[in-house]
Amino acid sequence: MFMKNCWYVAAWSHELIDDKLLGRTLLNQKVLxxxxxxxxxxxxxxxxxxxxxxxxxxxxxGNCVRCMYHGLLFDASGACVEIPGQETVPPDLKVKTYKVVDTGRLVWIWMGEQALADESKIPPFPYLHDPEWHGYPDYLHYQSNYQLIADNLADINHIAYVHTNTLGGSERYVLEQKASPLERLDDGFRLTKWHMNSDLPPFVRKIEKKMGKVDRWNTVEMKVPAFFILESGFSPAGTGIREGNKAGSLEFHNFQAMTPETEDTTHFFWVYMHNQKTDVELISHSLHDSILEGFHEDKDIIEAQQQVLKDDPEFRLRAIASDAPLSHLRWLVAQKIKEENERVAVQV
Amino acid sequence: MFMKNCWYVAAWSHELIDDKLLGRTLLNQKVLxxxxxxxxxxxxxxxxxxxxxxxxxxxxxGNCVRCMYHGLLFDASGACVEIPGQETVPPDLKVKTYKVVDTGRLVWIWMGEQALADESKIPPFPYLHDPEWHGYPDYLHYQSNYQLIADNLADINHIAYVHTNTLGGSERYVLEQKASPLERLDDGFRLTKWHMNSDLPPFVRKIEKKMGKVDRWNTVEMKVPAFFILESGFSPAGTGIREGNKAGSLEFHNFQAMTPETEDTTHFFWVYMHNQKTDVELISHSLHDSILEGFHEDKDIIEAQQQVLKDDPEFRLRAIASDAPLSHLRWLVAQKIKEENERVAVQV
Amino acid sequence: MFMKNCWYVAAWSHELIDDKLLGRTLLNQKVLxxxxxxxxxxxxxxxxxxxxxxxxxxxxxGNCVRCMYHGLLFDASGACVEIPGQETVPPDLKVKTYKVVDTGRLVWIWMGEQALADESKIPPFPYLHDPEWHGYPDYLHYQSNYQLIADNLADINHIAYVHTNTLGGSERYVLEQKASPLERLDDGFRLTKWHMNSDLPPFVRKIEKKMGKVDRWNTVEMKVPAFFILESGFSPAGTGIREGNKAGSLEFHNFQAMTPETEDTTHFFWVYMHNQKTDVELISHSLHDSILEGFHEDKDIIEAQQQVLKDDPEFRLRAIASDAPLSHLRWLVAQKIKEENERVAVQV
Structure with a gap:
């Protein structure tokens, strides 16, 4: 069961260059x-x-696609417009279509009731369009349900243990961090965590040699069903970051979108962006590679977790305090799926 | 559900040389x-x-097979005739047997009610026994239900799109061909298609350099459950092929037999035969390789189609005009399976 | 369905050196x-x-294990003793534990009702602890149900056909052997087979060049659910082995334990021991390699058999005379599973 009346990322725009016919399974449906x-x-x-x-x-x-089995030609409205060797085409001979929005770098798709598709509901991530911000978009395929990946992101404390030597930097992160109250939103949550007077984590140390002790912040925003938008920053320690003074800080913006392929597999789209003025490509490369290294640490755990849960459907997970954001997000998704089902029931 | 009271190809005769014990699953049954x-x-x-x-x-x-686990010996009637270390053998200790007919090049098997096996019902393909006709028999294993392969063959128009650059030659084939009325037979169908004043397709061009424009014909005969017998010919254009004048033509005979391994996999036996007098082996080789290249084009589409249908059992196919032969063949097979089931019900 | 209130081999002791965290699925349960x-x-x-x-x-x-996802720490009693970033730990936050006994070379585990675990019920194999006896313990993973492996061992006649050129030596073994009456025990069976005036089998010939004709004996003891303890010996022919005179004989002790991983896969632990005084390591190596070669002959047959049985659940096996031990062992296991289920029903 998936949320359907919402936008999902279907592809990066650059995946559709050169007349590519990109076949991709989304929410168990085969989409071209x-x-x-x-x-x-x-x-x-x-x-x-x-x-x-x-x-x-x-x-x-042109704007059509020809099946290369018997030559039927379909236009972008899904209608079959030609059957070679046959004079007339039945008007109801068609394939399904989906609303898509190409924002320039991302292709969004609406898999549910097409009349409800509303472009204004696309989760904004303006850095993708901002010439000051740079990063290499990428894709991973996960052998796990999309929610296990969202769960992982919903508790940023995992960087202490999973990513100690890459993105986290120290197990002390989880012990020393201070968190803002959790903002429970109608479509997600928002939360900031600070780690004051800490060391730069390895992935930042690679591109920044001069900074000493820093005050680190992570502002996580997640949206249903599974979008993760992160503002991360590092300020010279003691310069008032919690009071809003970001002068002299390094700042990053991270976007991650999980689109279910099937119940057990997921398309994972991500980009990590910086606004450095020099060595732009080098820094983009370094950040891309560091983040990818970290993602493989996650993937290793999450795919094993998927197998564990799959092997024993009776197994019940136990929440701890830092699961509050995760629980809120899962609750929201369940609510929205319930609402969608009720809506369908009324229509029938 | 398969037709059982009919002959299937079990093997090429040459597969059983050198005391080979050939284990092969046929209609879900393990056969030696x-x-x-x-x-x-x-x-x-x-x-x-x-x-x-x-x-x-x-x-x-000799004519027996010994199990190399505990040494039980079985004769060709399926009876266990020796249990090493045990004095007597229970008379009902036996394995199943199947009637087989070895025609010289093909081994046919009757998987159903053994009393009904009637050698005269073996689909004839005399070219296999005719010293004037030459070709290299071969085998492919398909990851698909056998009927998807038969469907493919039942609509020869697919050569226009699937085999444009190999067996077909031009997408115009489907637009320009003329067809005889479909002969609906009790055990299959017969159909001829002509493509007048056309170019030799690539696979014939490789072995025939002098012919110019040709009138091409394909006479397809299919038999339940899944045999395909094709007469293909190329005559100098305008010399009266539709009136029966085959003088100066190149002629080929093609036999394809699909034997279900399981619901989702198929044994595919085939041979493509010519009657050239010179360069016999070279031509046999060339035709074999060209046809095989074409079969891989089919296999690529059909195995993907199998997966698509498997993924969504709700999906309903839509027929077009050229599906008439396919529909007749599928209807016949369904009828015959129904009759077999009724026969079993009466016996019980 | 498995017997649960009994000891199984979980690992060789040497598998747990160097702080190894050994994850192993036993009876469908994930055990660390x-x-x-x-x-x-x-x-x-x-x-x-x-x-x-x-x-x-x-x-x-120390004696604890930390989860490297969010840092929870568990002690050997299964209790969670630390949640990083959280002040208190709910007292009921724990993972399951199992009684284990480390005998020095084998780690035994009790998967069922923990209160019933009784160390005295571990099947004894004293040669493992005896400094006079030598052998290299090893492990195989089987793609088959554990009982098919036990079945194989319960009828030692299979060495005649499966292991003719390795462990058996001759197909005559099965024809010429004499057997003691089968001792049906409450927890297994005991049986001796003699092969008088026979040749040394290939695996013994490799380490013993001087002996001529021998009287060979195999005393098999099997215990539920699936332990195989074998005493094998070779005496100069005609020196009275059936009357108990073992002077001048070569003797071996073999232990094999099958622990279900899942219904369809098995952990197989084994050791083959000798008491030679010279060339100890060479002989251990030779025996290990010979036995392993034989085990692969078994594995090849048993894994194919597993597939055959899996493919057709309707298939009914037919017993022969030499299946009496096998039948007794399977009957005992079924009885004990039934008793365990009744016990659980009473408790509920």
């Missing part, structure tokens, strides 16, 4: 993403309605 | 095929009735 | 085995009660 000759990104069912052949193995023709 | 010292091909259950060990890992002894 | 700083071997659930992370990917700290 492509950019037509008119420049519009389209999403149609990746399954010919005739014999079920993959349209992603077909051929782009 | 072997040629005894008397030259007869036998088919017995590939599963010792004692502890279920594979007899195909056993040892051929 | 480790030796604490106090030298005691512990077995706790290999699954953090917080989020299900594997504790075997954690860190040994």
């Amino acid at each position: 993403l492509y950019r037509g000759v008119d420049g519009q990104v389209c999403a149609i069912e990746d399954r010919c309605c005739h014999r079920g052949a993959l349209l992603s193995k077909g051929r782009l023709e | 095929l072997y040629r005894g010292v008397d030259g007869q091909v036998c088919a017995i259950e590939d599963r010792c009735c004692h502890r279920g060990a594979l007899l195909s890992k056993g040892r051929l002894e | 085995l480790y030796r604490g700083v106090d030298g005691q071997v512990c077995a706790i659930e290999d699954r953090c009660c917080h989020r299900g992370a594997l504790l075997s990917k954690g860190r040994l700290e």
Whole structure:
């Protein structure tokens, strides 16, 4: 069971260059993403309605896609517009379509009731469009349910143990950090954690040699079903970061979007951005590689966890205090799925 | 659910040379095929009735096979004739047997009610026995239900899109071809398609350099559950092929047999034959390789299609006009399975 | 369904050197085995009660194990004794524990009702502790149910056909051997087989060049659910072995323990021991390698058999005379499982 009436990331825009017919399973549905000759990104069912052949193995023709099994041609509205060797085409011969929005760097898709798709509900991450901010977008495929990845992100304390030598820096992080009250929002939560008078973690030390002790902050914003937006910063220690003085600080913006492929697998889109003025590409590269190293530490744990939970459906997890954000997010998702089901029941 | 009271191809005869104990799953049943010292091909259950060990890992002894777990010896009637270390053998200790017919190049098997096995019902393909006709028999293993392969063959128009650059030659094939009326038979169908004034397709061009424009014909005969017999020819354009004048034509005969291994996998036996007088082996090789290249184009589509259908059992296919032969063949198979079930119900 | 109120081998003691956190699935349960700083071997659930992370990917700290996801620390009693960043720990936050006994070379575990664990019930194999006896303990992982391996061992006649060229020596073994009456015990069986005036089998011939014809004996003792204890010997032919005269004989002691991992996979622990005075290591090596070669012959058959039985749950095996020990052992295991289930029903 997934939330359906919401936007998901379907692809990075750059995945659709060169007339690529990108077949991708999203929420158990086979979707074909492509950019037509008119420049519009389209999403149609990746399954010919005739014999079920993959349209992603077909051929782009203008704004249409031809199935290369028996040659049926489909336009961007999903309608079959040509059956080679047959004079007429039944008007109801069509494949499903999905609303998509191409924001420039991300392609968003609405998998649920198409009439409800509202572009203004796309989670904003303005740094992607801001020429001052730099980073290399990337993708990972997870052998786990998307919520286990969101759970991981919802408790940032995990950086102390999972990422000690990469993103975290010290197990003391979890003992010494101070947290703001959890802001429970209608569509997610917001939380800031500070680690005062600490050392730069390894991944920052690689690109910043001069700073001594720092005050570190992480402001996490998560949105249903599974978006993670993080502002991270490092200020010279004692210069008043908790009072809002960010002068002389290093700042990063991190975006992570989890899109269910199936119940047990997930598309993971991410970018980590900085606003340095010099060595821009070097720094982008270094940050990309450091973060990816950290993500593999997560992936190792989460995919094993998936297997453990799968092996024993009776197993009940036990919450600890720092699970409050996780619990709120899971509760919200469950609520929204319930509402969607009730809505469908009323319609029927 | 498979048709059972019919002949299936179990193996090419040449697969049973050198005392080979060939274990092969046919219609979900484990079968051991072997040629005894008397030259007869036998088919017995590939599963010792004692502890279920594979007899195909056993040892051929004359016309018998010894299980190499505890040494039980079975003869070609399936009876256990020796239990080492035990004086008597219970008379009902036996494994299943199947009627087989070795036609010289093909081994046919009857998987259903053994009393009904009637050699005269074996689909004829005389070119296999004709010294004027040449070709290299071969085998492919498919990760798909056997009917998806038969479907593919039932609509020969697919050569326009799937095999444009190999067996088809042009997408115009589907637009320009003329078809005879579909002959719906009790055990299959027959259909001829002509493509007048066309170019030789790439696979023929490799072995025939002089012909110009040709009139091409394909006479397809399919038989339940899944046999494909094709006569293909190329005549100099305008010399009256539709009136039966085959003078100066190149002719080929193609046999393809699909035998279900399981619901989701298939044994595919095929041969493509020519009657050229010179360069016989070169031409056989060239045709074999060209056809195989084409079959891999099919396999790529069909195995993906199998996965698509498997992933969503709710998905309903939509027929187009050229599906008439396919629909007739599927209807026949369903009828015959129904009749077999009714027959079993009456017997019980 | 497994017997639970009994001892199983969980590991060889030497597997727990160097602070190893050994995660192993036993009877479908994920178990973490480790030796604490106090030298005691512990077995706790290999699954953090917080989020299900594997504790075997954690860190040994004294006698405790820390989960490296969020840092929870568990002691050998299974209790969580620290949650980093949280002041109090709920007293009921714990993981399961299992009684283990480390006999010096083997680690035994009791997977059932912990109150019933009784060290005196561990199947004795004194040769493991006897400085006169030598052998290299080893482990194999089987893709089969544990009972198919036990079945194999229960009928030693299989050495004639499966191990003709390795452990058996001749197909005549099964024809010429004489057996003692089967001793049906409450927890297993005992049986001796003699092969008089026979040749040394290949595996003994490798380490003993001078002996001529021998009288060979195998005394098998099996215990529920799946322990195999074998005394094997070779005496100069005609010197009275059946009357108890073992003078001048070569003797071996073999221990094999099968511990279910899942219904379809098994941990197989084994050692083959000799008491030679010279070339001790060479002989241990030779025997180890010979026996392993034989075990792979078994494994090949048994894993194929597992697949055959799995593919057709309707298939019914047929017993032969030499299956009497096998049948008794399977009957005992079924009885004991039934008793365990009745005991649980009464408690509820």
